[in-house]
Amino acid sequence: MRCFPRLLILARRSLLAAGLLLSTASHAQWATIDWTIAETLLAIDAPVSSIAQQPDYHNWVGEPRIPEHVMDIGLRTQPNFELLAQSPPEQTLLSPMFTGLIPRLEKIAPVGTFTLYSPGADTWQEMQSLTHQLGELTDRNAEAEALIESTQQLMAELRRQHSDSPPLLMVQFMDARHVRVFGENSLYNAVLEQLELPNAWDQPTNAWGFSLAGIEALARYPDATLVVVDPLPAGVEEQLEGSGLWQHLPNVQNGRLLRLPPVWSFGALPSAQRFARELTSALNAHYAE
Numbered sequence: 284m285r286c287f288p289r290l291l292i293l294a295r296r297s298l299l300a301a302g303l304l305l306s307t308a309s310h311a312q313w314a315t316i317d318w319t320i321a322e323t324l325l326a327i328d329a330p331v332s333s334i335a336q337q338p339d340y341h342n343w344v345g346e347p348r349i350p351e352h353v354m355d356i357g358l359r360t361q362p363n364f365e366l367l368a369q370s371p372p373e374q375t376l377l378s379p380m381f382t383g384l385i386p387r388l389e390k391i392a393p394v395g396t397f398t399l400y401s402p403g404a405d406t407w408q409e410m411q412s413l414t415h416q417l418g419e420l421t422d423r424n425a426e427a428e429a430l431i432e433s434t435q436q437l438m439a440e441l442r443r444q445h446s447d448s449p450p451l452l453m454v455q456f457m458d459a460r461h462v463r464v465f466g467e468n469s470l471y472n473a474v475l476e477q478l479e480l481p482n483a484w485d486q487p488t489n490a491w492g493f494s495l496a497g498i499e500a501l502a503r504y505p506d507a508t509l510v511v512v513d514p515l516p517a518g519v520e521e522q523l524e525g526s527g528l529w530q531h532l533p534n535v536q537n538g539r540l541l542r543l544p545p546v547w548s549f550g551a552l553p554s555a556q557r558f559a560r561e562l563t564s565a566l567n568a569h570y571a572e
């Protein structure tokens with residue numbers, strides 16, 4: 284009988300410890316200098332304390348918006364370590380692009396690395412896997428699963444809205460003469476596959492899913508609809524207005540040209556949703572005319 288109170292005490296301690304672990308996970312604050320991780324954390328309502336380069340995030344990624352209380356820790360490639368150290372996160376989350384920063388970041392808080400756009404991998408599956416991983420890490424499993432399900436439902440809904448579409452060329456301008464053209468292993472192409480829309484670009488792409496090309500290369504695809512994703516570099520729009528090379532592209536001359544607001548081309552499911560909505564809206568509006 285004397286052992287019974289001791290068992291109760293041990294059991295109570297175990298419950299308290301388990302509760303403390305759950306509480307720690309649910310109240311932890313996470314930092315990231317990677318926008319793909321950032322958009323996913325925000326989409327699953329994970330508690331985020333710091334995100335790098337926020338004005339450019341809003342220019343290039345657009346949504347989800349970053350809450351005002353989230354600290355901006357400077358450039359992604361050169362974060363403000365001193366500012367981050369003033370309020371150390373539970374963990375700083377990176378993609379392999381930023382692994383060179385790990386030695387300095389580890390002096391402030393543990394670092395976690397998450398991979399997306401692996402050569403030869405299924406981009407759509409990788410985006411879902413990243414969502415699951417971040418949901419598990421931040422104790423947002425239900426929210427992560429909801430994001431995956433809502434993305435699948437959106438793709439199915441938008442797929443039904445498309446009639447026969449011409450092949451698409453998806454580009455972002457580097458300057459007035461050069462573009463990134465997105466093909467295999469890109470977010471844009473992964474969305475096209477989900478929507479069952481054809482991608483006209485048939486050239487090899489890099490690990491990020493794009494080819495660097497002069498705009499003259501687009502002339503080889505006269506029947507494609509050209510999809511330009513913002514933002515354009517400063518001054519490019521004005522230069523294109525006076526560019527004979529651009530103005531004489533068959534796609535431009537024949538009005539097969541769409542322009543979309545910013546969608547992070549290296550993003551995950553939130554960007555996939557945004558691109559699918561914006562593209563479908565633009566296609567429906569253009570071909571309804």
